[in-house]
Amino acid sequence: MTESAPPAVELRGITKRFPGVVANKDIELRVARGEVHAIVGENGAGKSTLMKTLYGMHRPDEGQILLDGREVVFKSPADAIAAGVGMVHQHFMLADNLTVLENVVLGAEKLHGIGADARAHILTISESYALGLEPDTLVEDLGVGDRQRVEIAKVLYRGATTLILDEPTAVLVPQEVDELFGNLAELKREGLTVIFISHKLDEVRKVADSITVIRRGTTVGTADPRTTTAKQLAEMMVGSELPTPETRTSTVRDTPVLELRGVTVGGQGARPAVDDVTLTVREGEVVGIAGVEGNGQAELVDAIMGLRPLAAGTIVLGTDDITTWSTRTRRERGIGFIPEDRHRQGMLLDAPLWENRVLGHQTEAPNAKGLFIDRKAARADTERIMREYDVRAPGPDTLAVALSGGNQQKLIVGREMSAAPRLLIAAHPTRGVDVGAQSVIWELLKDARAEGMGIVLISADLDELIGLSDTLQVMLRGGVVATLDPSAVTPEQLGGYMTGAVSGAA
Amino acid sequence: MSVLRRTGQALLAPLLAVAIALVISGVVMAAIGVDPLRALSVMTDFGDTPSQQVTAIVVILNRAVPLFLAGLAVAVAFRMGLFNIGVEGQYRMATVVAAGVGASVTLPGPLHVLLIVVVAMGVAAIWAGIVGVLKVTRGVSEVISSIMLNFIALGLASFLLTGPLRGSEPGASIVTTKEIPESGWFPSLNGLLGALGLANPPRQLYGFLLVAVVVGVVVAVLLKRTRFGFDLRATGLSASAASASGVDAKRMVITTMLISGAVAGLIGLPDLLGSDHNYGTQFTSGLGFLGIAIALLGRNNPVGIAVAAVLFAFLDRSSVPLQIASIPSSVVTIIQGTIVLAVVIANEVARRIARRQAESGTAVAPPATGDGSSGEPGTGPPTGPAQSTSTAGRTDPTGSAQ
Numbered sequence: 003m004t005e006s007a008p009p010a011v012e013l014r015g016i017t018k019r020f021p022g023v024v025a026n027k028d029i030e031l032r033v034a035r036g037e038v039h040a041i042v043g044e045n046g047a048g049k050s051t052l053m054k055t056l057y058g059m060h061r062p063d064e065g066q067i068l069l070d071g072r073e074v075v076f077k078s079p080a081d082a083i084a085a086g087v088g089m090v091h092q093h094f095m096l097a098d099n100l101t102v103l104e105n106v107v108l109g110a111e112k113l114h115g116i117g118a119d120a121r122a123h124i125l126t127i128s129e130s131y132a133l134g135l136e137p138d139t140l141v142e143d144l145g146v147g148d149r150q151r152v153e154i155a156k157v158l159y160r161g162a163t164t165l166i167l168d169e170p171t172a173v174l175v176p177q178e179v180d181e182l183f184g185n186l187a188e189l190k191r192e193g194l195t196v197i198f199i200s201h202k203l204d205e206v207r208k209v210a211d212s213i214t215v216i217r218r219g220t221t222v223g224t225a226d227p228r229t230t231t232a233k234q235l236a237e238m239m240v241g242s243e244l245p246t247p248e249t250r251t252s253t254v255r256d257t258p259v260l261e262l263r264g265v266t267v268g269g270q271g272a273r274p275a276v277d278d279v280t281l282t283v284r285e286g287e288v289v290g291i292a293g294v295e296g297n298g299q300a301e302l303v304d305a306i307m308g309l310r311p312l313a314a315g316t317i318v319l320g321t322d323d324i325t326t327w328s329t330r331t332r333r334e335r336g337i338g339f340i341p342e343d344r345h346r347q348g349m350l351l352d353a354p355l356w357e358n359r360v361l362g363h364q365t366e367a368p369n370a371k372g373l374f375i376d377r378k379a380a381r382a383d384t385e386r387i388m389r390e391y392d393v394r395a396p397g398p399d400t401l402a403v404a405l406s407g408g409n410q411q412k413l414i415v416g417r418e419m420s421a422a423p424r425l426l427i428a429a430h431p432t433r434g435v436d437v438g439a440q441s442v443i444w445e446l447l448k449d450a451r452a453e454g455m456g457i458v459l460i461s462a463d464l465d466e467l468i469g470l471s472d473t474l475q476v477m478l479r480g481g482v483v484a485t486l487d488p489s490a491v492t493p494e495q496l497g498g499y500m501t502g503a504v505s506g507a508a
Numbered sequence: 509m510s511v512l513r514r515t516g517q518a519l520l521a522p523l524l525a526v527a528i529a530l531v532i533s534g535v536v537m538a539a540i541g542v543d544p545l546r547a548l549s550v551m552t553d554f555g556d557t558p559s560q561q562v563t564a565i566v567v568i569l570n571r572a573v574p575l576f577l578a579g580l581a582v583a584v585a586f587r588m589g590l591f592n593i594g595v596e597g598q599y600r601m602a603t604v605v606a607a608g609v610g611a612s613v614t615l616p617g618p619l620h621v622l623l624i625v626v627v628a629m630g631v632a633a634i635w636a637g638i639v640g641v642l643k644v645t646r647g648v649s650e651v652i653s654s655i656m657l658n659f660i661a662l663g664l665a666s667f668l669l670t671g672p673l674r675g676s677e678p679g680a681s682i683v684t685t686k687e688i689p690e691s692g693w694f695p696s697l698n699g700l701l702g703a704l705g706l707a708n709p710p711r712q713l714y715g716f717l718l719v720a721v722v723v724g725v726v727v728a729v730l731l732k733r734t735r736f737g738f739d740l741r742a743t744g745l746s747a748s749a750a751s752a753s754g755v756d757a758k759r760m761v762i763t764t765m766l767i768s769g770a771v772a773g774l775i776g777l778p779d780l781l782g783s784d785h786n787y788g789t790q791f792t793s794g795l796g797f798l799g800i801a802i803a804l805l806g807r808n809n810p811v812g813i814a815v816a817a818v819l820f821a822f823l824d825r826s827s828v829p830l831q832i833a834s835i836p837s838s839v840v841t842i843i844q845g846t847i848v849l850a851v852v853i854a855n856e857v858a859r860r861i862a863r864r865q866a867e868s869g870t871a872v873a874p875p876a877t878g879d880g881s882s883g884e885p886g887t888g889p890p891t892g893p894a895q896s897t898s899t900a901g902r903t904d905p906t907g908s909a910q
Binding site: 309330331375 | 754
């Protein structure tokens with residue numbers, strides 16, 4: 003980091019307009035070679051637009067992009083890659099049914115072929131940056147952290163010297179985040195430049211060498227992570243204090259809403275994905291399920307929703323044994339569902355909002371009139387949800403794909419709450435949404451809890467789990483290994499239980 | 509977005525595509541030494557007398573009716589993301605059995621026709637249902653099984669025709685089933701033509717046209733307005749989201765195949781009940797495959813399919829006048845092929861543009877606090893060489909959202 007060398011990436015006065023709005027205005031950014039530079043800001047502040055500009059996905063209306071002091075013009079991501087800029091997207095773009103090697107090579111076959119040469123290159127990359135890749139493993143068998151490393155390897159394989167990571171920690175648990183930060187340190191040591199987009203201020207302060215803050219489409223300043231507190235950063239970002247997930251007094255009642263008795267779900271190998279799980283959710287209780295991703299939480303959710311058959315055990319909703327009920331009956335009888343992956347399970351992206359409001363509640367008022375869909379009532383109710391849950395979109399006929407993730411999630415939450423369920427399965431309800439939407443969703447969950455709804459909360463955000471839950475269940479390798487009191491556990495302790503480093507119930 | 513603008517946009521792409529296809533076909537015709545303008549004038553020449561003109565229209569409509577039904581049968585399955593390639597076999601099986609049953613009973617008029625219709629729908633539905641059952645229980649791709657069942661259906665139909673259902677004299681050059689008695693004929697609409705003040709042509713306008721219209725309306729309502737239609741379309745847009753919403757995917761596959769098959773069963777009936785009155789070796793074939801093209805052309809939308817069916821019927825009719833004018837009738841096939849290709853490409857391009865517009869709409873939302881997210885869908889166009897398969901949900905195979 004010599005002062006005289008031109009910065010690896012410099013943006014001068016970047017302005018990007020979309021019809022009717024300025025997404026980026028006079029952005030100034032200087033990233034030195036060999037540093038981890040964080041860009042923080044609320045979502046919707048324009049971070050992604052800026053990174054799309056830098057990655058050549060669209061061209062700025064004004065301003066210059068300079069790499070190592072030379073001005074460049076990117077017509078497409080291909081140009082950006084040729085100039086050594088690579089991007090690791092938040093949503094992984096991997097083919098599950100191909101191996102790590104095939105995924106990395108796909109689209110870059112010209113570089114080193116697809117055979118031994120390519121393999122050697124991947125292994126070299128894996129070794130020099132401690133990525134720990136196994137070229138012949140199928141991507142579908144990999145966990146989230148490993149998939150992310152494959153994405154990073156893809157970018158490095160194409161010769162990138164500047165990496166853009168878009169919200170890389172949004173999908174990771176603390177231990178995986180630490181591993182990622184280890185990888186980033188390796189990259190930095192080898193002289194690569196990393197641009198790290200995030201809104202998690204603690205992480206940013208831990209990993210970044212310098213920080214640029216974006217608010218409402220423009221850069222509001224830079225900060226030194228060593229001298230700036232999270233609170234100061236937050237104020238730069240939003241001009242107000244960050245919300246907390248803390249719940250108030252306990253609202254737990256005696257009546258159980260959901261009882262799982264010895265629930266077992268078959269897995270891919272001999273080991274079951276969910277192994278003999280027994281737990282109870284009472285009215286007004288939030289039961290948090292903690293666990294490193296891939297330890298059976300997703301399968302447990304599927305089992306409760308009736309999307310996956312049980313190998314053994316029973317599920318009781320209220321007083322009804324619902325083990326053999328269909329998903330639809332379960333939903334009709336009062337289970338609400340906020341799925342983990344809203345694009346896969348929660349929404350029809352190519353359908354208008356009002357059809358998305360109907361989704362999951364096809365048979366219920368106000369969406370259905372006998373065997374018919376009541377389009378008028380569904381549209382009107384969509385407008386109500388948009389109003390009450392602050393879903394920002396032009397109208398109920400807008401396609402869901404046009405909404406930002408936070409607004410999509412608010413629509414899903416609004417839709418599920420509108421049916422007034424007895425039990426809500428909330429899987430990562432605030433994943434990938436900004437601070438504003440996050441606090442709205444937290445408030446909604448707290449209100450629902452106070453009104454007596456039972457909630458199963460699955461989350462990778464340990465603060466969220468500890469803050470919202472009345473009881474914590476830790477899942478490891480499909481089984482519940484610990485039941486903890488969230489008021490007496492720290493995120494670090496919880497992380498210990500999740501990885502199996504600590505065992506036994508508290 | 510206003511309804512008018514939406515409809516305009518929806519129509520623009522196919523119209524443009526048809527125009528481009530005509531230009532390409534013109535170039536091809538010129539290349540093989542046919543004057544495209546002369547060909548076009550022959551094709552659009554419906555004759556001089558009112559009687560000839562009305563006859564031409566009747567011929568087109570009579571051809572359009574089975575094409576429309578075929579397109580509809582394919583589209584119902586397409587809408588759910590199922591490729592029913594087996595419509596061909598389904599209607600052939602249905603027609604031969606219905607012809608056999610129809611010829612072997614005598615019933616009062618409407619009942620006789622009804623019986624034939626029900627038998628045809630039932631047989632085709634069962635034939636299509638096999639595909640559904642195989643998919644649900646054994647995971648067999650419906651594309652493979654429906655194509656294979658086509659061959660079995662054709663063989664079985666030939667066996668039935670030459671064996672148990674044979675009606676023609678032994679040694680006759682054309683083998684047919686026994687003729688259906690007159691009570692099982694579908695009355696023509698020529699009386700209606702007269703009432704409209706049009707010349708009464710020598711050809712009979714199929715009364716089955718009305719049935720097709722009714723089926724079209726029923727299918728449109730079913731898809732657009734009912735809970736079942738919602739489930740069906742939701743499954744087509746994203747199978748994972750649909751099952752999370754409570755749609756029973758397995759039952760959906762079977763029901764959809766049954767409906768698609770039942771509609772397919774009607775395809776042969778306009779000809780069977782309107783003019784041929786028996787099934788034979790010369791019975792119209794290939795309608796099932798044309799149905800796939802027509803469904804694509806009509807974007808799986810009943811109204812679009814009707815337009816596409818009339819267009820194809822118009823092109824088919826012109827093959828005879830073209831030959832009379834000593835122009836190769838394969839010109840028609842060339843035009844049909846280029847239209848289908850052009851429309852499919854245009855639809856896909858239009859869909860991508862619409863989606864791109866919608867996505868950049870993400871940034872259009874005013875940057876106020878509490879807005880936005882990080883989970884922007886499908887960040888990035890599929891042009892980046894560093895990208896591979898997106899994990900987005902299953903999309904409609906024909907690229908039509910609505």
